[in-house]
Amino acid sequence: QLQLVESGGGLVQPGGSLRLSCAASGFTLDYYAIGWFRQAPGKEREGVSCISISDGNTYYPDSVKGRFTISRDNAKNTVYLQLNSLKPEDTAVYYCGGGLMFRPCVPKHFGSWGQGTQVTVSS
Numbered sequence: 001q002l003q004l005v006e007s008g009g010g011l012v013q014p015g016g017s018l019r020l021s022c023a024a025s026g027f028t029l030d031y032y033a034i035g036w037f038r039q040a041p042g043k044e045r046e047g048v049s050c051i052s053i054s055d056g057n058t059y060y061p062d063s064v065k066g067r068f069t070i071s072r073d074n075a076k077n078t079v080y081l082q083l084n085s086l087k088p089e090d091t092a093v094y095y096c097g098g099g100l101m102f103r104p105c106v107p108k109h110f111g112s113w114g115q116g117t118q119v120t121v122s123s
Helices: none
Strands: 003-007 010-012 018-025 033-039 046-052 068-073 078-083 092-099 117-121
Touching (some): 018 033, 018 117, 046 068, 078 092
Antiparallel strands (some): 018 078, 033 092, 068 078, 092 117
């Protein structure tokens, strides 16, 4: 069974950067898609980036395009999310999930959720 563990969150000032990690165990990621999602208090979980592990195709919504970058290290069975130019509205718990396809990058098509990592953007 695929198990995912997120790490790398923290408190950062507006304009700052963080790198989140999603480490997989139980299965190799080769035939999966991995998505990063976030959920702010009182809001629904939303997709912020998804990647096809086999060919590296990626998806970003307009809200993060140009600021977030998803990447994978197949040898380490790990997917990363680089967060740059962070804004207060990026504050949320960030989760990674596994799926069969990287699009649509929506929560209902992903599972095996990790416990999440908190990202707080504040001065």
